[in-house]
Amino acid sequence: MSTPDVSEGRRPPRFPSLRRFLPSRTGIANSEKTAAALLLLFTVAAIVWANSPWADTYQEFWGATVDLRVGDVSLELTFRELVNDALMAFFFFTVGLEVKHEFVVGELTDRSRALVPVVAAVAGLLVPAGIFLLINPTGENAHAWGVVISTDTAFLVGALALVGPKFPARLRVFLLTLAVVDDIGALAAIAIFYTDNLQLTPMIVAVCLLALIALVRYLPVGSGPAYTILAVALWFALYAAHIHPTLAGVAVALLIPAYPPRRSAVERSLELAQAFRQSPNPSYAQAATKGLRDSLSINDRLQAAYAPYITFLVLPIFALANAGVRLDEATLSAALTSPLSWGIVAGLVLGKFIGITGATLGLRALGLGTLAPGLNLSRVAGGAALSGIGFTIALFIVEIAIPDPELQDEARVGVLTASVIALILGWAIFRITDRLNPPMAIGGTLARPVDPARDHIRGNQDAPLTLVEYGDFECPFCSRATGTIDEVREHFGSELRYVWRHLPLDRVHPHAIESARASEAAALQGKFFEFAPVMFANQDHLEFDDLVRYAAGVGLDVDRFIDDMRSARVVNRVQDDVLDAEFMDLHSTPTFFIGEARHHGPYDAPVLIRALTDFRERNDDGEAGTGTGTGTIV
Structure with missing residues (x-):
């Protein structure tokens, strides 16, 4: 295993104390669990409060008014409206920042990568609304179809961390991409279908303010205060125009620039x-x-600054203000026979499951989209079931789509019931499918077959023997293994193909990820195997400037090399290998696979030659794989 061992001639990682302050994947998962648990806690608190002997104080408190006056202009809001119209603008602001980031530098920059979750998300918006309208085709209930279209992202990722399958990394990326598109659809529905009595003059003012916000990026100084002042003014303009003012958060976020460092x-x-x-x-x-x-872009800075407050403060307060449905006999009896409640349950639970799973299955059947390695239809089905947890935006639309308080309670019962059923259904699907089709033995089998269209291959791509290495360009053991690989290739000649995949151990090798991206940038110019040995030979000098110098030394177009290193294509390419390794629970480099079986034990040339020879003797009639494409083949 690769470790920062000074006795092996390897310098310790730079800034080791800094590592204590950087979040690990486990830390991220734990924060998601904490956020979901906190949201659930405040939801339960709201329900208990609304059904306690002090139930009257719940409505009295959230119905109390706050009067804001500036000269002759006054604004009167209840505490609940202050939460839903003002605080939630910050929530939608962070959603907008995430959407902008994903389309500019994130998952959604690669349109082919995003196709399946994007189409599944659209189906997950339309099918629930259709099912709801089948149950509530006319009358005032029909206007509440928007309640069933949105998935609660905070609850979704928290639930996935709590009840998800083993190795959920690929599914999490899929669901987060889906959730971004889901948020776009829900926000568009609020803007188009839940805005009444538009006032022209404030609307013109709002458009002018949007134009000014778009120009703030060109200010040499003071962009932060400018964004703040104009955003507050936009909120008031939209409120006066009778457009839901929370959309100010989305509009401002989409106009804030996002770009890689x-x-x-x-x-x-x-x-x-x-x-x-x-x-x-x-x-x-x-x-x-x-x-x-x-x-860093202001988008990145604002996401980092606001996200903890939204997750741990705004959303729990929103739950406390809106989830307090009175679960007395009259309300439960009404909800039990209410087409509104059943429409919401059916829309969220069945609609999300059918829409997302069906769209994914349809795209695969038509050959229009593929799922990432380690992500199969059963996992998508479990994620689709969890997507029926519609809480934050669902309760938000209940408040603005249904004027009758009694019907609002019936709708809230439907949302809460659907969320519980969706959680149980997702848990059941994951448990049953994992039992019927157990995950692979951890790291025992190659997660993704060798693909000449994408993998870096040395040797005959149709060779009967395959040796796959998961490695790290800053790992001294990987560097030493290069001589071993040369001996093994010389021994087998055209019978062997050698495949390199990335496993950057960034917790002990601070330059590992950037080096992996540099190799992919070199690969885009057809010089992966010319560039990699240079990095192995200079492992103590892998700063950015060093990588650029090496690129020039092997004859690369340096400007293109620099741009490619930061591109979503390269970032995602390295991340694909990392997720594969995480799926197989690989933690050390180099890790070798003979064919598709993991090699254990020493990896000196004689041992690898013997292992490959044994494999050949056991599989005289087998083939390592064929294919054509544009992978790096030398």
């Missing part, structure tokens, strides 16, 4: 940090802090 800004921040290290003083500290901040 810029090379010049990153280099400038490094220079400032080095200056501060040499001469610590307040001026250098302030300049270094500003340089580090400015190296």
Whole structure:
């Protein structure tokens, strides 16, 4: 296993103390569980409060008014409206930031990668609405179809962490991509179908404010205060125009620029940090802090700044303000026979499951989309079931789509019931399918067959023997293994194909991920196997400038190389291998596979040659695989 062992001639990782402050994958999963648990806790608290001996105080408190006055202009809001119209604008702001980020630099930049979850998300919007309208085709209930279209992202990822299958990484990426599109659809529905009595003059003001917000990015200084002032003004303009003011959060977020870290800004921040290290003083500290901040887009900075407050403060308060349905005999009896309640349950539980699973199955049958390695239809079905947890936006639309308080209670019972059923159904699907089709023995079998169209291959792509290595360019053991690989290839000649895949151990090798991306950028210019040995030979010098120098040395177009390193295509390509390794529970480098079976034990040349020879003797009639494509083959 690769470790930062000084005795092996390997320097320890830079800034080891910094690692303590960086979130691990486990930390992320735990925070999602905590967020979901907190949301559930406040939901239960609201229900208990609304059904306690002090139930009257629940409505009295949230119905109390706040009067805001500026000169002759006044604004009167109840506490519930203050939460739903004002605080929730921050929630929709973070949703908008996420949507913008995903389309500009995230998962949705690769249209082929996004096709299946995007189409599944659209089906997951339309089918639930259709089922709801079948049950409530006319009358005032029909206007509440928007309640069933949205999945609660916070509850979804929390539920996946709690009841999901083993190795859920691929499913989580799929569901998050789906949730982004789901959010877009829900926000569009609010803007188009749940806005009444449009006022022209405030609307014109709002359009002018949007134009000004779009120009803020060109200000040399003061963009933060400018965004804040204009966003508040936009909120008031939309409120006066009778457009739901929470949409101000989305509009502002979509106009805020998002981009990968810029090379010049990153280099400038490094220079400032080095200056501060040499001469610590307040001026250098302030300049270094500003340089580090400015190296990231304002979208990234705002997401990081607001997300904890939204997750751990705004959403729980929203749940407390809106989930307090009175579960007395009259309400439950009415909900039990109410087409509104049953329409919501059927729309969320059946509609999401049928829409998402059916769309995924249809795309695969038509050959229009593929699922990521390790992600099969049964897992998508479990995720589709969990997508029936419609809470935050569902309760939000209940408030604005249904004027009758009694019908609102029936709708809330439907939302809460659907969310419980969806959680149980998702859990059951995961448990049953994992029992009927147990996950592979951890790391025992190659998760994804070799694909000449994408894998980096040395040798005859149709060779009967295959040796796959998961490696790390900063790992000293991987560097030493290159000589072993050369001996093995020389021994078998055209009978062997060697395949490289990425497993950057970034917790001990700080340059591993960037080095992997650099190799992929070189691969886009057809020089993966020319570039990789240079990095192995210079493992103590893998800073960004070093990588650029090596790129020039092997004859790459340096400008294109730099752009490709930051591209979504390259980032996602490395991440694909990382997720495969995580799925197989691989933790050390190098890790070898003979054919599709994991090799255990020593990996010196004689051992690998013997293992490959044994494999050949057992599989005289087998083939390592065929295919054509554009993978790196040398």
